[in-house]
Amino acid sequence: MVAGFLSVLVTGLQYYEDIPSQDFVDFTTINPDLEVIYCTDASWENGVAGLAVVRFSKSSDSWFYRIQLSSATSALEAEIQAIHMALSWAMEEDQKVIGVLSDSLGFMLCVGIIVPLIRDLLVFLMRYLI
Numbered sequence: 001m002v003a004g005f006l007s008v009l010v011t012g013l014q015y016y017e018d019i020p021s022q023d024f025v026d027f028t029t030i031n032p033d034l035e036v037i038y039c040t041d042a043s044w045e046n047g048v049a050g051l052a053v054v055r056f057s058k059s060s061d062s063w064f065y066r067i068q069l070s071s072a073t074s075a076l077e078a079e080i081q082a083i084h085m086a087l088s089w090a091m092e093e094d095q096k097v098i099g100v101l102s103d104s105l106g107f108m109l110c111v112g113i114i115v116p117l118i119r120d121l122l123v124f125l126m127r128y129l130i
Contacts, residue, residue, distance in 0.1 A: 035059060037099040038086035042078035047071055049078035053086045079104035 039054045049072035056063045066085065072078040083102055090098045102108070 031099055034097065034099040036090070036093075036095055037101060038090065039101045040079070040082040040086050041103060042072075042075070042082040044072055044075040044078040047073065049081060051078065051082040051085055053082060053089060055086075055089060076104065076106045079107050083107065 035058055037056045037058075039056070041052050043050045049070045051068045051070055052065065053067075054063055054065045066089065068085065070078070070081055072081060079102060083100060083104070086098075086100050
């Protein structure tokens with residue numbers, strides 16, 4: 001079931017609350033400008049995390065996946081590691097604009113609060129200290 005997925009885009013933050021459940025997800029309807037989309041997930045129990053990333057390429061209509069076991073102190077840390085795994089993979093492929101889908105509401109709430117604060121701090125520093 002694919003519902004309530006959250007999307008981190010390089011160009012901003014978007015929340016897709018009602019992606020319809022179906023046998024497959026048509027990623028072209030999420031953001032037609034994105035060529036590559038990474039879907040992440042993680043599970044966590046007793047300090048051990050299972051991480052998964054699926055990479056979908058629209059032009060070749062193909063998908064690939066990576067999985068990994070890792071140590072983590074919380075479920076949130078595991079989800080962040082999975083997202084980091086996706087971003088690292090994108091860097092390996094030299095991709096500049098990607099979409100990352102995650103079901104980690106905790107991470108998205110943190111990003112939604114922290115990113116604007118950092119942006120505002122940088123604007124302040126550029127205006128008054130440079």
